[in-house]
Each structure stands twice: as structure tokens, then as C-alpha cells.
Amino acid sequence: MRAEDTVLLTGRDAGRVAAAAEEIRRSPKVVARVEDRVLDVSRPEAVAALAEELRGRHSGADVVISNAAARLRPDVSQAAQADEFIDVSNGGTHAVLRSFPQVLRPGGRLLVVASSLGTLGRLPESLHPMFDGATLDQVEHVVESWRSSIHRGVARETGWPLWLNLPSKVAQVAAVRAVAADRRGQDLANDIMIASVCPGMVDTAASRPWFTDYSAAQSPKQAAEAVLDLALATSADPALYGELVRFGEVLPWRGGTRPTEQEGLLIP
Numbered sequence: 001m002r003a004e005d006t007v008l009l010t011g012r013d014a015g016r017v018a019a020a021a022e023e024i025r026r027s028p029k030v031v032a033r034v035e036d037r038v039l040d041v042s043r044p045e046a047v048a049a050l051a052e053e054l055r056g057r058h059s060g061a062d063v064v065i066s067n068a069a070a071r072l073r074p075d076v077s078q079a080a081q082a083d084e085f086i087d088v089s090n091g092g093t094h095a096v097l098r099s100f101p102q103v104l105r106p107g108g109r110l111l112v113v114a115s116s117l118g119t120l121g122r123l124p125e126s127l128h129p130m131f132d133g134a135t136l137d138q139v140e141h142v143v144e145s146w147r148s149s150i151h152r153g154v155a156r157e158t159g160w161p162l163w164l165n166l167p168s169k170v171a172q173v174a175a176v177r178a179v180a181a182d183r184r185g186q187d188l189a190n191d192i193m194i195a196s197v198c199p200g201m202v203d204t205a206a207s208r209p210w211f212t213d214y215s216a217a218q219s220p221k222q223a224a225e226a227v228l229d230l231a232l233a234t235s236a237d238p239a240l241y242g243e244l245v246r247f248g249e250v251l252p253w254r255g256g257t258r259p260t261e262q263e264g265l266l267i268p
Helices: 016-025 046-058 078-099 125-131 138-153 165-189 220-231
Strands: 006-013 033-038 061-066 104-113 195-197 244-247 249-251
Touching: 006 016, 006 046, 016 033, 016 249, 046 061, 046 078, 061 078, 078 104, 078 138, 078 165, 104 165, 104 220, 104 244, 104 249, 125 165, 138 165, 165 195
Parallel strands: 006 033, 061 104, 104 195, 195 244
Antiparallel strands: 244 249
16 A cells, blocks of 8 residues: 555544554554545435545545444344335445445455345245345345335244345345356456455444354454455456455355354354
8 A cells, every 4th residue: 555545434423433443554464545534324415425525635545344244142132123224235335335345446345344144045936036146235135125025024924034234145145146247257358356355354333232152263363364365466366356245255245044043143
């Protein structure tokens, strides 16, 4: 990273974002300009405005990492947490995918941090056609239908898993695949990578309420390395483009098996 580069760190909590940016600035290894910015990705207009700002200030963006997620609590019903979780995890992903691919510069990277839960095999087969080959508009429609079924109390009887993170992660990966399918030829010609990425099990305040065994969990710093390896790769690998990538390997879209309800909360 060069002194003329700019790193923009965003989040909803101004204090936390400012503190994180200041910690990065204090590192002697960081020579780039680090800016902190309040951004609520559940507001699509705010995401679009930031993308346009970067287009104007820097002629676009080189690396975009979408990592926003709302926390799930074990002591609150899944239904009571659905709106915030879906608005941030899925609505935020959709907003980023609608605004930022258009401002990626040649050699750019756009990565959505997802999970190994984001493959079709994690869901009942009756739900597969809703996501397989869907456009971004169709994925958004399915997500809103799922949300509606939760509030109407019919999600379980219509096939949706109890745990919010299962359909949410599949929808995130499906959204990435939808955008990548439309852009593949043009992007690869310009060395642009769009993909979803699974960092593996990570020991954080958000995950700790659900884990009983931390022996396999990584620190956030360790988990970030796999994401950055993909973001900073010297060239876009066509085999990884549009896919869900974990530690440099593709997790097959139609792969995976349905976890038990408890496992659904623990698989990274």
C-alpha cells in the first residue's frame, strides 16, 4: 500500500469507527491515508452516495469488502431479530452489489464476506429453485417473501429453517452470483474480481454466545488474512470469479448438507 492510497473504514457507530481508524493510523506499517466514515448499509441511498463520492474523488474504488452483519442473540427469538438482521446482512449486501461494481477500477476487487452456510445444500430442496440462477431482483424478492413469512408465522411450514443465518447466507451468495453472472466477461477482461468469501470460524463477540468449543476458531486478524489474500491477489482467477471461496478454494454452489438446528448456529 502506498502513501497516496486511501483506506475508508465504515460502520454505523461513529465512536467505534473512529477508534478503529485511529488504531490503524498509529501502526508504523500503515502509510496510506485512513479515513473513518459513518455508513448504515441498510440505507441503499447512503451506499449509493458513497460509491458516487468515490467515483468523483478517486475515479472509483480498487478494493471493496462488504462485511456488515447484525448480531443474533440466543436469548431473543429469531423472529424478533429478523428485520434488523435481514436489513443489514441482506439489504446491505444488495445495496453494495447495486452501487459498487459500477465504480470498480480495472484490477478492482469486490468481496462479500459470507459463510460456508451459503450453499444450496444447506436448505431444503423445495427452496433451491428460488435462488438457483436467480437475478438480483429475484433474490431481493425471495428475501422479502421469506421476511413476510416470518412475520406471518408461517416460515417453518413453508420450508424455511428456523435459524436466520441459513437463508440469509444462501441469499448473500446467490446475490453475488447474480451480479457476477451479468458481468463476468467484462470484469475478467479488466482483471476485476467479484466473489463471496468464507473466512472460517472466527472468535468474536458476535459469535461467542453460540460457541461451546473455541479450539478451531480463528482470531479476527487470522480470519482477515484469507479475505485479504483474495482481495490483494495479483490477478483475478476465473475459477474463483462469482463463487463462494474459502481459503482459496471454491465451495460448490449446489454442495453442502442441511445442518441440524443447533449446528446451523455454529458452522462458519
